[in-house]
Amino acid sequence: MTLSPQWLDELRSRTLLxxxxxxxxxxxxxxREFKACCPFHNEKTPSFYVNDEKHFYHCFGCGAHGDxxxxxTDARGLPFMDAVKELAGKAGMEVPAMDPRAKEQAERSAGLYDVTEAAQRWFVEQLDGVEGGDARKYLKQRGISDATKxxxxxxxxxxxRGKLKKALETFGNDKLVEAGLLIQHEDKKEPYDRFRGRLTFPIRDPRGRVVAFSARILGDGEPKYLNSPDTPLFDKGRTLFNLDLAGPASRKAGRVLIVEGQMDVIALDQAGIGEVxxxxxxxxxxxxxxxLWRLEPAPICCFDGDAAxxxxxxxxxxxxxxxxxPDRTLRFVALPAGQDPDDVVRSGGKAAFEALLELSEPLVDRLWRAEVDAAPLDTPEARAGLRKRxxxxxQAIADPNVRQLYRDEWLGRFDSQFRSQQTQQQGQAFTRRGEWKRGKFTPPTPPVGQAARAISQIGVAPAMAAAVVAGCIRHPSVLHDHVEQVSLFRIADKPLAAxxxxxxxxxxxHPxxxxxxxxxxxxxSEHQPLAAKLLRPDRTSFSFNQKDADPARAYREFEGVLMxxxxxxxLENAFNQATDELKAEITEERLAKQAHLRAAIRDVDNRLASLASSE
Known part of the structure; x- marks a missing residue:
């Protein structure tokens, strides 16, 4: 299926944002607009604006922008096509026809939703019925309220082995097998119920539709939890339990948590933490x-406090x-030894878990700690092994800026912790020209050249904006990998922005x-004349936009410019915030913070200017 720009424009025009x-x-x-507190970051004063005439929203606080x-896709976590289909349905538009194979698959999937929804209703009836006494008792022992149930x-x-099959026989055994509700062995014997003697709860997709089931055994037996197999509706590697409810909750909380088990999700939700x-x-x-990154740039991993x-x-x-x-990472919470999130909220309630979340550590710290604790470091060979790891x-980090900063951070810590006495003396001499902070060296602020100063004064210059758009045409793979960042750039020139x-x-x-x-x-398209003009050799001073540039090097350089x-x-947003704080009260700490951000902006400007001048 191909959605033309014209069709998407028509969809936007028929949608009241x-x-x-x-x-x-x-x-x-x-x-003529609407304003609100931004759903993508916490704020008390509205800086989020919605324009129905232009069909876009924009937040002047965090830069969130879109239609x-x-x-x-960003706020509810829907895949692109699911979002299009939902809007098209409300607008009374027909989504362009799929190719025959995709259409057949979609029709099969639509029929399976009816099967899984019917199975869910039947499972609920059994829990509330005569046979559900032991299961209801188990839920009460676990402290599960009727509202949570x-x-x-x-x-x-x-x-x-056959009660579900009998109850849903109108769908036929083939459908029940395909939905993962019956097990069919290759010996052609009669299929039988997959879930038996188990407490069940549904697994839903981001739109809230039942796609599979998870089931906990009542009493002894293995496995303790049994999930549906992969089906046309359910891919366990692409699905997250509770994503349909956690998405809206995460927008209010400004965070999203990841735990190991479904019962941990349920326990935290009952304690008042729903973004899990x-x-x-x-x-x-x-x-x-x-x-998860569509919901929050730094999801928090809250895995059990055991070795596993x-x-x-x-x-x-x-x-x-x-x-x-820069907008994708993870944070980690260390739970008490031997405890899982359910244990924490049972013993200390929501406050105990919130206290642990306050102590979450960034990914760079978690991996450093894991490697340092992996083995004794009492020999040069062991320390060399740590450095190599x-x-x-x-080297696994694709983003060049993040990769370099991780390298600097870890090597700075390594040198600080393991350098010899001689190295310490050399470091002390070198520090006079810079600063060591938390094991990381910050060099003196470099001088600002005229080109860098110009970029700093006017933000993203028109020539830079033109170079970025030309780079997107020459290197569509970079555009595809960084489409969100490209969409956020403020471009004053209207034809270029279009x-x-x-x-x-x-x-x-396009996938x-x-x-x-x-x-x-x-x-x-109507944009062809401008695109051709941007691609002329005399229109660029950046090597990545040269027609004969090495593809791999051009990719890296263009990606670096985007980042x-x-x-x-x-940095400029942070600098403006620091300046406002300084106006409210002048302190040495706030002065140092503003100076640090100013130096960081100058450093970025210098690097951009050097790339622009290296023809």
Missing amino acids: SAILAPSVKLIKAG AIRFL KKFGFGLAPDS VAPLGTALTEHQLER GQKAAVRAALRALPHLS LLDHT LRDFLVEFALS SLDSALLETTLRD MLVDKGL
């Missing part, structure tokens, strides 16, 4: 991380490393991009 946001954002009329589709859809699978999800019997996957839980935390950190960026971890928006929408509409496909689409521009925006 304020009506899409109103259920989850308290909007206040402000002239109705973007809101559903209803909210999470607890049910019962009776200890029988859990993987489904697997280690945290890249696909699950992607979904700590190993899971390290695995999650290593899994996240290749995807780290740390450097190997940095071309950027066209490229962003094109990237969001993969290549130059030929983009060139063909541009050729038939530096994002960094600069974040």
Whole structure:
């Protein structure tokens, strides 16, 4: 299926953006616009504006910007096509027809939703019925309230090989097998119920539809928890338990938590912490991380306080490393030894768990601690091994700026902790020209050249904006990998901004991009003359936009420029905030903070200027 820019524009024009946001954002009329406290970050004074005429929202505090589709993908965690289908349904538009194979798959999936929803209703009936006495007693012993039981859809699978099959026989055995509710062996014997003698609760997709089940055994037996197998509706590596409820809760709380088990999710929710999800019997996957990062740039991992839980935390950190960026990371909470989140809230309530969350540590600290604690470091060989492992971890990070900063941070700590007396003396002499802080050396502020000063004074200069848009055309893979960052840049030139928006929408509409496909689409658009002008050799001073540039090097350089521009925006926001704080009260700490941010902005400006001048 291909969604043309024209079709997407029509969808936006038929969508009242304020009506899409109103259920989850308290909007206040402000002239021809609406304003509100931003749903993407905590604030007391409204800086989030919604414009129905232009079909976009923008937050002047955190920079969140987008249309109705973007809101559903970012705020509710919906996949792009699910967001489009939901808006199209409300607007009375037909989504362009799929290819025959995809259409067949969609029709099969639609039928399976009816099966899983019917199974959920039947499981709930059994729990409330005569056979549900022991299961209800177990829930009471676990402290599960009736409200929580209803909210999470607890049910019962009776200890029988055929009761569910009989109850849902109108769907046919093939459908029940395909939905994962019956087990069919290869010997062609009669299929039988998968879940037997277990307490059940549904697994839902981001839209709240039942796609699978998780079931806990009542009494002794293995496995303690049994999940549905992968089906056309359910992929355990892409699904997170409670994502449909945690998404809205995370917007209010400004955070999202990851725990190991479904019962931990339920216990925390009952204690008043609803922004919690859990993987489904697997280690945290890249696909699950992607979904979480749509909700929050720094999800907090709250794994069990045993050896297995700590190993899971390290695995999650290593899994996240290749995807780290200025707005993508993880934080970690160390639970008391031998306890899980359920234990913590049982003994100390919500306050005890909140106290642990206050002590969460960043990913860079968690991996450092894991490697330092992995083995004794009492020999040069052992310390060399630690250094090598740390450097190997940095090489896994794709973002060049984050990779360099991790390398600097870890090597600074290593040198601080293990350097010899001679190295200490050398370091003390070197420190006179800079500063050591927490094991990391900050060099003196470099001088600011004229080109860097110009960039700093006017923000993202028109030439820089043109170079970025040209880079998106020449290197669509970079655009695809950093489409969110590109969409946030403020471009004053309207035709150039329109071309950027066209490229962003094109990237969001296609799972993969290549130059030929983009060139063909541009050729038939109104943006072709401007695109051709931007790609002329005399229009750029950046090497990554040269036609004969080495592809790998050009990718790295262009990606670096994008990250530096994002960094600069974040630094300028922080600098403005620091300046406001300084106006309220002048202290040495606030003066030092402002000076540090000013130096960081100058450093980014210098690096951008050096790239612009290296023709």
